Amino acid sequence: xxxxxxxKGLKVKYLSxxxxxxxxxxxxxxxxxxxxxxxxxIAVGAFSAGGNMLTARRAMTGGAGTxxxxxxxxxxxxxxxxxxxxxxGNGWASSGNLPTALYYISVAGTxxxxxxxxxxxxxxxxxxxYNGSAWTDVGNAPEVRxxxxxAGTxxxxxxxxxxxxxxxxxxxxxxxxxxNFTNITDLPSNRGAGHVSGGSQTASVHAGGSLGPPxxxxxxxxxxxxxWSEGGSYPLPxxxxxxxxxxxxxxxxxxxxLSGPSAITNNTLFxxxxxxSAQANMGTARQQGAxxxxxxxxxxxxxxxxxxxxxxxxxxxxxxxxxxxxxxSGGNLGTSRRFLGGAGIQTAGLVFGGFQTSPGTxxxxxxxxxxxxWSEGxxxxxxxxxxEGFGTQTAAVGVGGFPPPGVKxxxxxGxxxxxxxxxxxxxxxxxxxxxxxxxxxxxxxxxxxxxxSYDGSSWTEVNNLxxxxxxxxxxGTQTAAxxxxxxxxSPANTNLTEEWxxxxxxxxxxxxxxxxxxAGMGTQTSGLALGGYTPDVTNQVEQxxGxxxxxxxxxxxxxxxxxxxxxxxxxxGLVAGGDTGSPSNATEELTGETTAVNAAKxxxxx
Amino acid sequence: MALFIYGTATNTxxxxxxxxxxxxxxxxxxxxxxxxxxxDVWVIGNNERGAYWLAEASGTEKxxxxxxxxxxxxxDIARTAWDNNDVDGESADEKVTRxxxxxxxxxxx
Numbered sequence: 001x002x003x004x005x006x007x008k009g010l011k012v013k014y015l016s017x018x019x020x021x022x023x024x025x026x027x028x029x030x031x032x033x034x035x036x037x038x039x040x041x042i043a044v045g046a047f048s049a050g051g052n053m054l055t056a057r058r059a060m061t062g063g064a065g066t067x068x069x070x071x072x073x074x075x076x077x078x079x080x081x082x083x084x085x086x087x088x089g090n091g092w093a094s095s096g097n098l099p100t101a102l103y104y105i106s107v108a109g110t111x112x113x114x115x116x117x118x119x120x121x122x123x124x125x126x127x128x129x130y131n132g133s134a135w136t137d138v139g140n141a142p143e144v145r146x147x148x149x150x151a152g153t154x155x156x157x158x159x160x161x162x163x164x165x166x167x168x169x170x171x172x173x174x175x176x177x178x179x180n181f182t183n184i185t186d187l188p189s190n191r192g193a194g195h196v197s198g199g200s201q202t203a204s205v206h207a208g209g210s211l212g213p214p215x216x217x218x219x220x221x222x223x224x225x226x227x228w229s230e231g232g233s234y235p236l237p238x239x240x241x242x243x244x245x246x247x248x249x250x251x252x253x254x255x256x257x258l259s260g261p262s263a264i265t266n267n268t269l270f271x272x273x274x275x276x277s278a279q280a281n282m283g284t285a286r287q288q289g290a291x292x293x294x295x296x297x298x299x300x301x302x303x304x305x306x307x308x309x310x311x312x313x314x315x316x317x318x319x320x321x322x323x324x325x326x327x328x329s330g331g332n333l334g335t336s337r338r339f340l341g342g343a344g345i346q347t348a349g350l351v352f353g354g355f356q357t358s359p360g361t362x363x364x365x366x367x368x369x370x371x372x373x374w375s376e377g378x379x380x381x382x383x384x385x386x387x388e389g390f391g392t393q394t395a396a397v398g399v400g401g402f403p404p405p406g407v408k409x410x411x412x413x414g415x416x417x418x419x420x421x422x423x424x425x426x427x428x429x430x431x432x433x434x435x436x437x438x439x440x441x442x443x444x445x446x447x448x449x450x451x452x453s454y455d456g457s458s459w460t461e462v463n464n465l466x467x468x469x470x471x472x473x474x475x476g477t478q479t480a481a482x483x484x485x486x487x488x489x490s491p492a493n494t495n496l497t498e499e500w501x502x503x504x505x506x507x508x509x510x511x512x513x514x515x516x517x518x519a520g521m522g523t524q525t526s527g528l529a530l531g532g533y534t535p536d537v538t539n540q541v542e543q544x545x546g547x548x549x550x551x552x553x554x555x556x557x558x559x560x561x562x563x564x565x566x567x568x569x570x571x572x573g574l575v576a577g578g579d580t581g582s583p584s585n586a587t588e589e590l591t592g593e594t595t596a597v598n599a600a601k602x603x604x605x606x
Numbered sequence: 607m608a609l610f611i612y613g614t615a616t617n618t619x620x621x622x623x624x625x626x627x628x629x630x631x632x633x634x635x636x637x638x639x640x641x642x643x644x645x646d647v648w649v650i651g652n653n654e655r656g657a658y659w660l661a662e663a664s665g666t667e668k669x670x671x672x673x674x675x676x677x678x679x680x681x682d683i684a685r686t687a688w689d690n691n692d693v694d695g696e697s698a699d700e701k702v703t704r705x706x707x708x709x710x711x712x713x714x715x
Contacts, residue, residue, distance in 0.1 A: 049629055283630075307609040307715070311632075326625035329617060339706075357684075360691055360705065372620045402703075536710055539634065556623065557635040561706070580637045581684050581709050582644070586617055591625040 012038070018600040026319050029603065039600040041319040045270070045279045048314050049324035050299060051091025051543075051551035054512055055083050056310035057302050059103035061119075061194050062150045063292035064130075064245060065111040067299045067314055070292040071095075071130065073116055076103040077308045080121070084135070086111055087292075087299060087312070091543055091550030094512050096134035100126065104146035104194070106159060107290070108245065113154040115176070118145040123165045127176070129154055142174050142181050149197030151204035151223075151245070154178060158201045158223060161191035161209060169193060169210045173223075175201055188221055188228050193239035194288070196253035198246050201225070205251045205271060207234040208241055216259040220271065222249060232275045236267055242291035244298035244315075249273040252295040252315060255303065257287045264305060268315070270295060284311050323594045325553050330574065330587030331373035335365050338579035339430070341389035342519075342563025343396035343412075346572040346589050347371035350393045350412065351563045353401060355385035356583050362403065366412070368393055369574065369587070378416045382408055386429045388445075389563070391437035397454065399442055400427035406446070409459075411437070423459040425450040430517055430561065432474025434481035434500070441481050441500065444472045447489050451505070453478060465505050467496050473564075475520035475527045476500070482508065482524050482544065485532060487516045493534065497549070499524060509548035513540060519564035521573045528552060528590075530575055533560045537580060557586050610715060611650040611657055612673035614638065615665030622663065631656035636714055638676030639683055647676050649714050674714050684709040 013019070013030040018039060026043045057075030064071040068089035075081045080101035085092045098105070098116070105119030105126065114130030118141060125140035141159065148162035155178030164170050169192025174181050187206065195209025195217065202225030209217050216238055220231030231249075241256030254268030266285035269276045282300060289303025296317040303309060316322060333351065340354030340363070349369035355362055364383035367374040380387075380398060387401035394414030400406050406428035409420035423442065431445025438456025449464035465483060472486025472494075479502035488494040493514035498505040511529060518532025525546035531538055539558035542549040555575065562578025573590035577583065610632075623633055631651030638647035648665065650656040660667060668676070688708045696704070 305609055309609070324629055326628035328625040328628065329619060329622040331619040332617065357687060357691070357705070533707075535707065536712065553628070554634075556628065556633050579706065580635075581680060581712065582637055584637070586635070587619070589625075 020597060024319065024597065032600070038603040040603060041598065042601045043317045043319050044598070045296075045315060045317045046321065047280055047282050048316070048322040049283065049553065050087070050301070050312035050314045052554065053092050053302055053310035053312060054085055054094055054551055055081070056308040057081055057083070058288040058304035058308045060107075060288060060290040060302055061104045061147050062107045062197070062243070062245065063290035063301070064107045064109045064114045065292050067293035067297040069111040070299055071107060071109075071111045071114050072290040072292070072301065073098050073107055073114075073130075073135070074102045074105040074119060075302065084130070087301070088545075088548075088550050089314075090545075091552050092312070092512075093548055093550045096130075098128065098135050099137055100124075102126065106148040106150040106162070108150040108152055108157050109154040115154045115157055117141050117150070117159050117176075118148050118162060120146040123163070142183055143170070143172055145170065147192060147194045149191060149195050149206045149209070151197055151199040152201040156201040158184075158204050160187050160197065160206055160223075161195060163192040169212055185228060188230070189217060189219070191217055194241060194256070195239070196234075196241050196243040196251065198243050198251050199248055203248050205231065205249055207231070207251070207253065207271070207276070208237055208239070208256075210239050220276070232271065235276055236265065236269060238265070240287040240303075242289050242300045242303070244291050244293045244295055246294045250295040252279070252298045253291070254279070255282060255286050255289060255300060279315070282313050284309065284313065286311075319598055320595045321598055323596070325591060325593045327553065327555050327588040327590050329556070330576070330589045331369065332587060333374050333577050333585040334367055334376060335363065336583040336585040337363055337577045338561045338583045339385035339387075340563045340577050341387040341398050341401070342565060342576065343389040343391045344369070344393040344574070345565050346574040348393040349565055349574045349576070350377070350389070350396050351576050352380055352389065352398050352412070353384050353387035354577065354583070366417070369576070374587070380410055380417050381419055382410065384408075388427075388431055388433045388442070390433040390435045390440045395437040397437050397440055399423065399433065400431065400445065402428040404428065421458050423452050424461055425452065430471045430473060432472055432481070432483045432520075434474050434476040435478040439478040441474075441478045443474060443481070443483050443500070444469050444486060446470055451500070463504050465498055466507065467494070467498065469494060469496070471516040473518050473520040473529070475522050476524045478502070480524040482520065482527055484508075484511055484520065484529055485515050485518045497544070509544070511542055511549050512551065513538070513542070515540075517560035517579070519562055519575060521564045528573065530564060531555060531559045531562060531578065555588055557584065557588065559584055559586075609652055610670070611652050611660060612668045612670050612714070613648050613650060613660045613665040614640075614645050614668060614673075614676065615648055615660065615663040617646050623659065627655070627659055631659065633659075634715075636677045636712060637680045638673070639680040640676060641679065644680065645676060647673050647714070649673070670714065677712055677714055681709060681711045
């Protein structure tokens with residue numbers, strides 16, 4: 001009997017436009033009656049920028065976990081490193097150090113159950129387990145090795161090849177069950193100097209790598225839990241390549257030093273279990289970096305292009321185009337200044353007050369930004385620096401600052417400044433603000449714990465911060481604010497964060513870098529910490545998700561004591577002026593990460 | 607291949623570098639001084655887009671040594687200005703409160 005499908009054919013959606021939103025399904029065929037085309041959204045692989053590592057480094061082997069929960073450890077810049085970093089899909093955060101500084105230590109497992117074996121120099125038998133926060137030395141691997149190929153988890157892993165003490169490539173292989181190592185059949189040939197590897201203890205792939213020296217492997221071998229078999233030909237023979245850490249035979253690898261052209265490459269390849277095929281190239285050619293994630297959602301980080309880099313790139317097979325966040329230059333301020341106040345958003349910004357060094361002058365000028373240029377506004381009634389602000393371009397509040405008394409409030413209505421009610425606690429250096437006029441909040445400053453709330457006409461003292469600090473900053477609203485960074489007590493930098501819920505301050509995640517004189521913008525669950533002094537001015541930016549801080553793309557100009565668009569979402573952020581060694585007039589606009597659906601592909605039957 | 611290109615170019619403001627530029631190559635600005643005027647020193651990712659950007663910005667390529675010297679000159683001026691900015695009777699702590707900490711020296715990558 002004929003089926004409905006045999007009689008009528010396959011059903012295809014008949015639509016007036018391409019599928020989009022919740023109706024979009026990758027690979028689904030549909031007919032677009034507007035352009036008379038049979039179409040489908042096809043997923044393609046592409047790289048996009050991730051947050052930079054906290055510490056640029058090279059000489060890594062492997063990485064652990066997924067693209068949204070990754071782990072790397074060790075490496076080398078000017079010395080062997082013990083630093084561990086965790087990736088959350090946006091940026092990096094520091095974690096517990098390796099007990100010993102090592103490079104080329106092979107990292108496997110997950111972000112909460114990691115495993116690291118070998119490393120050097122001198123070459124070790126080190127076996128370390130990671131519990132999500134700290135490494136523990138659990139004994140020795142069967143051999144001294146570095147640059148081992150790795151696959152699997154903390155309790156079921158496989159290590160193969162690598163380089164021995166005299167730095168010759170090895171074929172020896174062994175498994176680990178979480179307690180004991182077991183030697184297994186050697187690889188069919190040597191694979192040293194960082195070959196592409198991944199999979200599980202019973203289904204792993206190993207490609208490329210050094211045969212000696214001399215020579216590089218042009219083959220792939222697969223381990224099925226009991227024996228090695230030949231896989232597909234490997235088209236990028238070389239060393240110190242990157243590989244994801246999937247759970248099966250499919251694999252994503254690339255980069256590294258290629259023997260053929262004697263060059264560092266940005267080429268990447270996908271292995272489907274039998275054949276390697278070219279994928280989109282990485283943005284930065286590199287070797288000796290780390291990789292983790294799956295063959296469809298991987299991350300590659302660090303390595304060297306001649307100098308160590310901290311750049312991270314994410315590979316995704318998706319129907320979308322992901323465009324990373326980036327800063328762009330904005331119009332220059334009319335008056336260079338530092339320790340200035342700010343309010344508003346990227347398309348309607350405001351700065352006021354500040355300080356010029358030569359001659360040493362506190363400023364009363366204000367300037368308005370329209371998204372491309374600054375124009376002179378009316379002056380503050382009281383010239384001062386260290387002034388802070390909150391609100392919008394047409395309803396802003398400027399508070400505190402130097403010189404004494406440091407308790408003054410001024411309100412801006414889009415045209416002119418008028419004096420408001422003094423607040424109670426002296427705040428003369430950088431401090432935290434949050435909110436929109438009339439609902440504001442000020443906190444910290446001049447090493448105080450004190451918090452004060454504004455209702456548009458008067459200030460009320462509310463519950464204190466837990467940690468006394470100066471030169472900190474803040475963001476958010478009157479009922480959901482953050483206070484972070486600063487000096488406790490001056491001049492000790494702090495990385496402490498506190499969260500305000502409208503009534504009380506509670507501890508939040510620590511900044512990765514202790515910094516003071518920084519700026520903040522955004523919300524309590526999507527906030528940014530920008531620049532500041534470490535004590536040198538920095539261009540580093542960190543992002544907060546309501547729990548923890550990770551790295552973010554950096555500003556172009558390192559600066560401290562600048563203004564920021566405190567209430568703006570980070571996708572509409574603005575920083576202006578500040579201290580770059582001297583008062584600056586430079587403005588930078590932040591464009592947040594965007595995701596856009598790729599155009600549907602027309603199915604061509606010709 | 608060197609990781610960076612070094613050059614000088616005046617930041618003209620909006621559009622001088624774009625978000626697309628920042629995604630295509632690394633870019634970092636350091637204040638410098640050429641002996642007569644302040645000048646922006648740029649450390650630019652060494653790829654085709656980075657080199658093109660410096661040319662489009664009407665920039666002047668420098669060696670790393672030349673770029674570092676320009677940055678050091680600006681640091682020297684800032685440090686001298688800080689040293690010479692005294693107020694009678696002011697303590698060292700009061701001076702730091704008034705001017706901020708004495709500027710340091712910056713090293714370009």
